[in-house]
Amino acid sequence: MTIGLRYGDADATETSGLKAGFLYFDAVTAYSKSLRGEVSKNPIATGRYVSDSFTADNTVIQLSAVISFANFSNDALILDVSGNAPTNYNPQPGEVFVLENTSTLTNLLPSSISQFLPSSNATVALATDLLKTDFKDFIYNIFEILMSGEFYNEKTGRLERRLRTVELYEYVGNDLAKIYPASSDNFGLVLTAADVKEDADTGDALVCDLTFERVKFVRLKTTALPKDVVASLKTKSTAKQKKGVVNTKPVEKNTDDLSPEEQAQVDKFNKNKADQ
Numbered sequence: 001m002t003i004g005l006r007y008g009d010a011d012a013t014e015t016s017g018l019k020a021g022f023l024y025f026d027a028v029t030a031y032s033k034s035l036r037g038e039v040s041k042n043p044i045a046t047g048r049y050v051s052d053s054f055t056a057d058n059t060v061i062q063l064s065a066v067i068s069f070a071n072f073s074n075d076a077l078i079l080d081v082s083g084n085a086p087t088n089y090n091p092q093p094g095e096v097f098v099l100e101n102t103s104t105l106t107n108l109l110p111s112s113i114s115q116f117l118p119s120s121n122a123t124v125a126l127a128t129d130l131l132k133t134d135f136k137d138f139i140y141n142i143f144e145i146l147m148s149g150e151f152y153n154e155k156t157g158r159l160e161r162r163l164r165t166v167e168l169y170e171y172v173g174n175d176l177a178k179i180y181p182a183s184s185d186n187f188g189l190v191l192t193a194a195d196v197k198e199d200a201d202t203g204d205a206l207v208c209d210l211t212f213e214r215v216k217f218v219r220l221k222t223t224a225l226p227k228d229v230v231a232s233l234k235t236k237s238t239a240k241q242k243k244g245v246v247n248t249k250p251v252e253k254n255t256d257d258l259s260p261e262e263q264a265q266v267d268k269f270n271k272n273k274a275d276q
Helices: 136-148 227-236 260-275
Strands: 002-007 021-024 027-034 037-039 054-056 059-067 096-102 120-126 150-153 158-161 167-172 175-180 188-197 206-215
Touching: 002 027, 021 136, 136 188, 136 206
Parallel strands: none
Antiparallel strands: 002 021, 002 167, 027 059, 037 054, 059 206, 096 120, 150 158, 167 175, 188 206
């Protein structure tokens, strides 16, 4: 099984968004898919837990992949769903040919001498000078954009946040066997970690560990209420009620029925009112 990674937006331009592309990994050394979840724990008097719900975590996919930059060609038959070759595809090097240059010097020398000279000089060369392009910096930049989630809005002239999803292509031979996640399940795949390794063993190859999470997004949308709804809400609102005239003068109350505590409060209130 080999893996390809599709990224980007089909409607992106040169100045905004991430243009759609497709990376093909020359080798996948490790691949795993983790399914996990969590159950609720409610303590009870008997000294144990009971559960009443289960929460599924996002599916996590991890892979270790290699993109080589040695001078050999990717298979041109590896294509995405739109029939496009990988972004990191290199044309196949030209065929090898041999040039033989016959020397005329041997015709002018005696045979006793010319027998020790080569009759021709052969040169081995490629039909073209095409060498494999090093896409290392380009691919690393793609990982950075996918992790940042920044999007330049040409209308507002500002950077905005955008959730960038990708797709994984699984190939069997040259045939596309599976796309994950499937477009029918309303989920997206997000790159959450990208570790690029460089040491004495990697050489010129790009060796990376990638982590993806299968997520389901909820997007909020702000919209105006229809006019008929606004009109119905106005009719249901409570009309302002008149409270009448409120007397702000001190309340005179028969003090014969007051307790000492109540009489003290009345006297304090009347004194404060008189001071004002």
